[in-house]
Amino acid sequence: MYTQALDAPGAGLPPTQDEGELERHFQARVDAERKIEAKDWMPARYRATLIRQIAQHAHSEIVGMLPEGNWITRAPTLLRKCILIAKVQDEGGHGAYLYSAAETLGVSRAEMIDQLLAGKAKYSSIFNYPTPTWADVGAIGWLVDGAAIMNQIPLCRCSYGPYARAMVRICREESFHQRQGFEIMLRLAQGTAAQKRMAQDALDRWWWPALMMFGPPDAQSTHSGESQRWKIKRFSNDELRQKFVDFTVPQAQFLGLAVPDPALKWNEAQSRFEFGGIDWNEFEQVLRGNGPCNAERLAARREAHAQGAWVRAAASAYAEKQRVRAASRAA
């Protein structure tokens, strides 16, 4: 269940077992592909790793509403506006599923939101890039959601049950996001010369940041070994990045758009695309808060949170009044 508030009778650990024994038992269970659930014993580092990862994932969904939310009032048709609202609403829903999954590990929703608003929590670097044109909405759906799906499908088999179940729900919905984005790109690519230029410009700006979404190269990835042993992570950053390139380049070719990488070429022997080096300095800068829109994104979240304060207070006051009335009727 998605809860840390379950009233489970009985104390957790039998006092005779030592930590090492518990950890061996835990690892055997993970190795046997049996899911770990909220109330099961788990190593403290497994818990901490999951809280960090799931909370960052949830924050990414919430902040991810902003770049596209920019375009809701300016979508070119009523249908596109409806689709975009539905997509942004899905992202909010994904954030809610993920916060629930993180809460099962003993962190509160309020704590996570406070960390995000205080600028102490990380979220995906990709959402700190601007969306100046309508083609950006297409490029986000196609590339950003495409990269997210590549990352997220293996997470449906994550050893932690509540996270895995949230991911199943999310992946089911992401496919719509990617397809609607590709369709926007397709319409633009088949449109006027100016529309096609707009699509190419968006691809030029989103290609490299999308590749960075898979995280640092394997050689520098700090958490990978342990996460793979615990079956939180099933594939390495570089493996997933390669798969994304191999899937996406033919799609760009179909659109008649050029991938902005002069080093890109098909390697027949290895049956994969070779691609150029990624600017990891840019990635580091964006993660550290120095990307083009970091400050703007956080300011927008803080403003929305502050403006909703009176609604939350009113709902709490109403619930309390109803509770008191019901109690006095019962008395």
Next chain:
Amino acid sequence: MDAEQADWPLFEVFVRARAGLDHKHVGSLHASDARMALDHARDLYTRREEGVSIWVVRSSEITASDPSEADAFFEPARDKVYRHPTFYDIPPEVKTL
């Protein structure tokens, strides 16, 4: 930032996908009261017509069995194979049994 305002209570959400099926646990959410929990559950878990009926219940009202004692708790059923129809050898010529 909202230090004065703790989280709203947690509710578990159960959805009946179609008439004739059981309600199934789908997840949880925070709400100020049960009515808001129902509205949020509709928006969060049935955006694509996944349900025809929703139950919400406060998570704190649920009493759960303890996973660390699952072996002992469920042990009584383990040696009672005679509860299953396949335990009984019936000659093949006997029909409709």
